[in-house]
Amino acid sequence: MNSFYPVIPAGGSGTRLWPLSRKGSPKFLHRLGADERSLIQLTLARLEPLAPPARTYIVCGAAHKSAIAQQVPAVPRDNIVVEPSGRNSGPAIALAAAIIEAVDPDAVMGSFAADHLISVGDAFRAAIRTAIDVARTGRLVTVGITPTRAETGYGYIEGGAGLDIGNAVDVRSFKEKPDAATAQSYLDSGRYLWNAGMFVWRVADLMDELREQAPEIAACVQPVADLWHHDIDAARGLLERTWDDIPSISIDHAVVEGAAARGRVATVPADMGWSDIGDWDTIAELGLVEGSRLAQPDETLLIDSPGSFATSGTGRAVTVVGVPDIVVVETEAAILVVRRSEAQRVKDAVDEWKSRGRDELL
Structure with a gap:
């Protein structure tokens, strides 16, 4: 796992969990139950068996950097990447990928939200290990959650043929949030998984897809990444000057759906007690x-x-x-x-x- 780098996007204000979650103190900075650790601390803890904090990157807003650094001191300060403004997940993940590629061109990267809850850590890590193996074959990989009900609030992944790497399967298509009848048909078919927004890929493969499908994003993040490990102050200054010109788009729409249409995306089904704790x-x-x-x-x-x-x-x-x-x-x-x-x-x-x-x- 020496070439695996977790990335934790930590954005959003979580208004549906007000008043615990607020603009200056979003839900990932809070604990929600008996465990004394916050959601971002739990996220880092379940990733540590796969990669040490020194290889973990967090992408966040300026308002939350200090609190994040205080809660996860094992993550190096230079690995906390501050977005000048929120531009959705596409630019955030692209920026982290470019920074990682600049230091390790052969790296495999995983993207995991800071504010999700996973009860079965061993199942999570087993799925990620399989996803890493698949990513090394050149695929972009999602981790799909085995659905437990006909949920209308999530997007869905339609699985296809097996890939002979663990339980990984080809991805036929992505589906938007369905109505109740359609969600029930997805559940009954057994072919669909919830799209939890967890991704694993080689950074070089993602950057290739960005240059092909979202060149404006690639053109913004690449010069910043080229400076990041040599002159971080200059990199941050360049980021401030160019960031607001970048498109605001999810990584799903920017890259993953287009790659899936060309047969380049796989998914690893997992039953890990996952929740996005949305309300x-x-x-x-x-x-x-x-x-x-x-x-x-x-x-x-x-x-x-x-x-x-x-x-x-x-x-x-x-x-x-x-x-x-x-x-x-x-x-x-x-x-x-x-x-x-x-x-x-x-x-x-x-x-x-x-x-x-x-x-x-x-």
């Missing part, structure tokens, strides 16, 4: 599952409140008595009480506070 209802569900890493925090007390979940961002005791199926979130800035069935409306609350000029809450 408070999801967190409550995970907190109620026996064996989940997202157990009810010790500073909360729930009595006769089935299906409920509570968390404290300050350490103060939170008590819920006789109220089923709610989430209570306590922070220094705000308190949220929401029915689990209404969890998607938390974003509406954020919008309303914003319209009232209460930016200090956001």
